[in-house]
């Protein structure tokens with residue numbers, strides 16, 4: 475089995491297990507990314523068979539489009555108001571269930587949706603589980619106005635934490651800057667390790683021009699980690715408030 479096949483099977487195992495958490499009538503947040511796509515597809519199959527009467531809020535235009543095309547009822551988050559459960563992927567999951575998200579540039583809407591949910595459940599393959607966050611690049615969404623100045627301020631904040639790395643503007647294949655669903659830019663931080671995620675999150679949040687970073691701290695309740703043989707392991711945070 476190739477690594478890619480093992481990863482796909484693991485994502486499928488996690489997504490399939492998460493579908494079983496969905497109860498009839500739930501108000502559901504739908505994540506973004508390849509694992510979330512599998513979840514949405516499997517959820518739509520179950521909803522078609524059982525008629526679950528779900529109300530779904532999507533974390534990206536892509537997910538909204540996919541879910542609606544598969545027959546799920548997708549509404550604006552504000553029309554639903556509050557969600558029972560959000561299921562989403564992640565780029566990294568640490569032992570405290572803190573996350574890096576935003577590899578698909580969707581972390582702003584993802585964080586809003588996750589924070590408007592009673593429970594956020596992450597679905598991921600084993601490769602996403604890390605001892606310490608930071609190997610995966612950390613995306614920071616910034617508004618286009620003065621973005622190079624914002625980048626300087628981010629660099630200064632990183633220097634203060636001895637994380638000195640120059641943020642890189644994320645571009646599309648045609649070399650144009652990538653725009654998020656909100657029309658903003660993404661600055662990618664290659665940090666290797668983040669000794670104190672809360673300190674970094676606080677610094678980034680204080681910078682004018684930063685809309686949102688990809689650190690999800692104390693937001694995820696459960697992580698379902700899939701394995702290639704179809705089994706899953708559930709990671710829980712005991713002390714979650």
Ligand SMILES: O=C[C@H](O)[C@H](O)[C@H](O)COP(=O)(O)O
Pocket residue numbers: 505506507508509510562563564565575576577578579580581584
């Ligand atoms: O912006 C994208 C999201 O945060 C994704 O949930 C994350 O990148 C994980 O994606 P995937 O399931 O494709 O690894």
